[in-house]
Amino acid sequence: MLSYYWFIFLILIISILLGIFILIFSKLIHPKKKTGEKLLPYECGVDPETKTEDRYSIRYYLIALLFIIFEVETVFLFPWAVLYEKLALFGFIEMFIFLGILIVGYFYIWKTGALKYGGE
Numbered sequence: 001m002l003s004y005y006w007f008i009f010l011i012l013i014i015s016i017l018l019g020i021f022i023l024i025f026s027k028l029i030h031p032k033k034k035t036g037e038k039l040l041p042y043e044c045g046v047d048p049e050t051k052t053e054d055r056y057s058i059r060y061y062l063i064a065l066l067f068i069i070f071e072v073e074t075v076f077l078f079p080w081a082v083l084y085e086k087l088a089l090f091g092f093i094e095m096f097i098f099l100g101i102l103i104v105g106y107f108y109i110w111k112t113g114a115l116k117y118g119g120e
Contacts, residue, residue, distance in 0.1 A: 073102055
């Protein structure tokens, strides 16, 4: 039974060796001379307007976190859609409860102002 896993083991070993090789090779060929231009933060060719040490508003992280949460919730809709006919009425009611909780959560964060960003 274990003889079937030799190919997976071989791919694992090759990927580990390739990763190590790429790290060592890039370390050997990268330019060692650092100039003032290379030490500046890169913003699509535009000179930076602020210092890189400036703090970001917590709202940026909050909106990013809310986006991820609602995106993950939509992933749960896919298995339901695939098994819709098998789940029948129970699955239909269950999904309405799930979507209802999502909608209540969305309106809550909307009313508390969590989605306002910047000077709005």
